[in-house]
Amino acid sequence: MNARNEVGDACDLRFGQVGLASVRIRRPDAASLCEELERRVRSSPKLFSRTAVVMDLSELHPIPDDGVVDALLEAVRSAGMLPVALAYGTSETEALAERMGLPVIAKFRAAYEPAATEAPPPPPRRAVEPLPAAPVQAQPPATGGPGAQYHEGAVRSGQQIYARERDLVVTGAIANGAEVIADGHIHIYGSLRGRAMAGAQGQTEARIFISDFRAELVAIAGQYRVFEQIPPELEGKSVQCWLEGEKLLIERL
Template sequence: MSSAIDYEQAGELKIGQVGIANLRVRTLDVAQLAAEMRDRVQRAPKLFERAAVILDFGGLTKTPDAATARKLVEGLREAGVLPVALAYGTREIEELSVAIGLPLLAKFRAQYERTGDAPVEQAPPPQRVAAKAAAPEPPPAPAASQQASAPGMMQASPVRSGQQVYAENSDLTVLATVGAGAEVIADGSIHIYGALRGRALAGAQGNEKARIFCREFHAELVAVAGHYKVLEDIPKDLRGKAVQVWLDQGQLRIAALD
């Protein structure tokens, strides 16, 4: 898939630190945004149906008026997701949040902007990948200096459905299975020595050098620094294998380790 930005896509969906989706609006076309979200819900209903979504208008040159924002909120609700807040940006965004009755969340802005608040364009969510596509050659593991500085967190027992384990400012090592409906999150990399059947989100604070390693890959969702893929987007020949997940020039890559 090309690394070029797909400007025809009206909204860029990223997965936040606790699995909340952040929808950065790039084109204020309510019908197109609702259609894109409806497609995501239909392709992965277990992940996105009635999911909480943060609306981020920071990518627009002009803040939408309250009537347009309300129309977007209603369109997204009809598409199957639940807008719960706005991503903090400007005084106009703050006024908009009051006008439409949604709170502000400042955390998500850092997912898109470098120090100094200069906007950074990110690649769109990956499209469906053909099962026969050749897997890219994984690069060598990053140097120790690129890993999280704090000691890693270790989870010895299985992470069961509905449970969440978060390794703040460190890597996470899971010595057992991550079950379907479970979620493991780390600001650094994630190492899973059992089956991954739930969600794994590495680089939760935006660390694009983070990676995910697992011994048996059946993930519902994997994400590195917000860039994600769901099971339906992953080649079938990788399922059940030991894999590595990493970012390459803004594109999420998955390849077998053996």
Template sequence: MASPSAHPAHDYEPAGELKIGQVGIANLRVRTLDVARLAAEMADRVKRAPKLFARAAVIVDFGGLAATPDAASARALLDGLREAGVLPVALAWGSSDNEKLSVELGLPLLAKFRAQYEPTAGAAAGAAEAATPAARQPVAASTAPAKAEAKARPAPAGQPGLIQATPVRSGQQVYADNRDLTVLTTVGAGAEVIADGSVHIYGALRGRALAGAQGDEKARIFCRAFHAELVAIAGNYKVLEDIPKELHGKPVQVWLENEELKIAVLE
């Protein structure tokens, strides 16, 4: 009989390492179940900003509808979005009907990741979802609680801002949870910086900057050289194609005024 030491050792190392982290993902809140219109709007977004939206992962959120659609209608929408150039990867968490629909579609349900990107209660649905240049649009990293809940999480007294001393390179993401973010160098194309407070960039901004991620409409974005792929405050965003060329390369500040995103040269 072989001794225990003669048996081969078990390999307990996993074949794949799974980590849960901050995920950059868009949230499409459906307000009118018009597949052709929704697909056309998405195709226009992809056309205007392909670096941001082409093959972008999208959560489909049916919470804006009076009733959850049937599986056939939902599949038609998913097919339309894929043809438009994005990749629907999940449904937003919602009712028990929504959960049943996700099973029928073979998609997961995803709740919030990090941010609040719902439009304000007084914002018109059509304006929030319009695909015209320079329109306010909700971009989401995820589904999220109501704005009142997001604002109910005040920053701790004396909470210091997060300082990023090295460049933020393509594919990297820096997130300042419940505080401001200061980047001492540059934010490269394809990189993303996010803060629940304001974002300060002392170099060129070539990637994406999102301030007020939990719904703070008083947050601002400052940068020394503006080449941003996208800027957003409390879910209201603009892409570079929507911004006057005379602002490109300039030191600017970005803020929200009367639910409209403003960008101006720093004097």
């Protein structure tokens, strides 16, 4: 067997959709960072324990020296999370990442970061009709992109569905450990037991509509709520989720 075939048989390298959380460091205080992240992990271990995170140092000016950054990385690990990369592709960040032995995700944009073109302010809140029993035509995408992406049937545990620059309509159940993500709105005409994240590129006007609410997490434009136990008044009910300022609100339909 020649070398070319040996390499081809040794592995299969492909790119795919990967959900990553971001830790944006506001001040270079490793002890405070570890304490805050430990609190998050304790509150929702299924969601945050050993989760892969991208370290965002963009608010630190100037970027701290290698010793401070190494302490911040160790704080994240000590809290129970796994730093796998640095965000942003400036030459300074790239040099730092190389010294730290980490890659740089140059075009990574966490949901809390607005898109390059600011989205228009959210329209006044209006009464929303209850969800119908069967799928209907989706609302226009919050991003102004093409029509909605449809997913027929269930989303299995470990599976991720991402509607880029459009709304997402799911007609089946979303299992624990599954994720549905959209740059626009999300409409779920089944049970949500996993995670739903709308406005993934920072669109604060995005909403999530769910027929049967049993979620692990819901998020809009980076603002999220985690549920170890669903409030009794919401469990199994049809709900909508939206943002008011930086607060994510959920109410029955």
